[in-house]
Amino acid sequence: MHSFQSHQLPVDAVSLSHPTKNADDYLVLRLEAFPSGEDRFNRTGIPAVGFVLSNQTFKPPHTFGPFYFIADSYGYFAGHRKSSNTGIIIGAAAGGSVLLLLALLVGIYAFRQKRRAEIADKQNNPFAAWDPRKDSGDVPQLKGARSFSFEELKKCTNNFSDDNVIGSGGYGKVYKGVLHRGQLVAVKRAQRGSMQGGLEFKSEIEMLSRVHHKNVVSLVGFCFEHDDQMLVYEYIPNGTLKESLSGKSGVQLDWTRRLRIALGAARGLQYLHELANPPIIHRDIKSNNILLDERLTAKVADFGLSKLMGDPEKGHVTTQVKGTMGYMDPEYYMTQQLTNKSDIYSFGVVMLELVTARQPIEKGKYIVREVKQYMDKTKLLYNLQEILDPSILVTPLKGLEKFVDLALSCVEDAGAERPPIGDVVKEIENIMQIAGLNPNADSASASSSYGAVKGYNHPYSDESLFVYSGAFPPSNIDPQ
Secondary structure, three states: OHHHHHOOOOEEEEEEEEEEEOOOOOEEEEEEEEEOOOOOOOOOHHHHHHHHHHOOOOOOOHHHOOOOOOOOOOOOOOOOOOOOOHHHHHHHHHHHHHHHHHHHHHHHHHHHHHHHHHHHHHHHOOOOOOOOOOOOOOOOOOOOOEEOOHHHHHHHOOOOOHHHEEEEEOOEEEEEEEOOOOOEEEEEEEOHHHOOOHHHHHHHHHHHHOOOOOOEOOEEEEEOOOOOOEEEEEOOOOOEHHHHHHOOOOOOOOHHHHHHHHHHHHHHHHHHHHHOOOOEEOOOOOHHHEEEOOOOOEEEOOOOOOEEOOOOOOOOEEOOOOOEOOOOOHHHHHHOEEOHHHHHHHHHHHHHHHHHOOOOEEOOEEHHHHHHHHOOOOOHHHHOOOOOOHHHOOOOOOOHHHHHHHHHHHOOOOHHHOOOHHHHHHHHHHHHHHOOOOOOOOOOOOOOEEEEOOOOOOOOOHHHHHHHHHOOOOOOEEEO
16 A cells, blocks of 8 residues: 555555465465545556566565566446446556566576586586586596595595695695595595696596506596595505605615616606507606605606696697706707607606605706716716715616616606607616526616796706796796
8 A cells, every 4th residue: 555655656555355376386365456535447547557566666575576467458438338348458468568578588698608607617527516426417537546526535534634634735735544445545635726626626526537657656536625636646655766766665775676667757758658548748757756665666656747748749849848847858948849859858857866865956966967977888887886876885886877878868858869758668677687686577575847938048058047046047947
């Protein structure tokens, strides 16, 4: 009544009756309006009442929500014994049509907004529609890896306790964990600033789940919940090669063990380059990314910077320069063209690290240049005794000269001059035979990443090394 009176309509009273629900579970009420001052409405009163109801001028209480109005015909106009109700019918039909059209538009808009939200959610969370309990929906194509809930990993790492931390870096932290069946795992949890987009994370775990080789760390599973990105790997008890060479792990590496480690790492890299489909360029081969298991078997790890060789015939992938200074291929650094020979360069640096136990860059000195400067092929052990690791000098170093020759061929400035990984594996096998070892027998019981601009100077020039020993090149290399 208040709405009618506020619009000065000739309505004296209203009646609500026959409350029912239709097939769509909507409440249906019959509304009767009674004229004011007369016993019938005139021809102007009826359209005015119908207009207020059909165009939503009348607002019901919030508890009732929206409504729509369906008019009945009215044939009893004041002052006329017979009258046509055509105008009333047309007016009511027009009002109802407008209301129906508005409802249709609102429905279309709501559907499109929901669809956009679903698409946005899918881009941010590729597993949003995936129920781990079912084999349906947007399931990542995994082979041998599974999805873990956040609570599972929280429990197995003792609530991500600092006591369980076994590694850390710019990406985040690695925690030692124990699954409910007693399996030891390493949980790599990305920190907020280093997380990838959802689709990139999904691509990475799909790639890692396809990699299966005794010299490559296996992916056990992943977690993508609570805005967290976590990768779960098999636990490797003896830590990194870098820790063993530095004496941090307590593992003693004699010359024969170092040869086996070199062969294992080379075979893991060979698998990535030649047997994975599509081939994988690791892009960050270094002693910190080679792990040693309980039998000191080498396993290539950490594929955070890896790239798929989508077109092997092209021979390279043009991409932003990323890697670790000291191990990074200078050709890739200067051209931004990544090839599998970039991994060969990095592996050559690791080989020199194996014989010297020195970091690639120490106090402005680059290990590749140091070996070349000391080397004299006319003398015993190429005259390298001064820079060789003293702990391996206590035993005969059979095959060391060939090992150094191979390492230096891997670190040629031009990628075309470096051997393919298959040749590297064969040569290490030959060196092991010279040392009296069976290359097919089982083994015995961190730097920062940087990006560079195309055309920058050689990364291991005297000036660059001097700057690196105290800081990094200020204007041309940015931390990742």
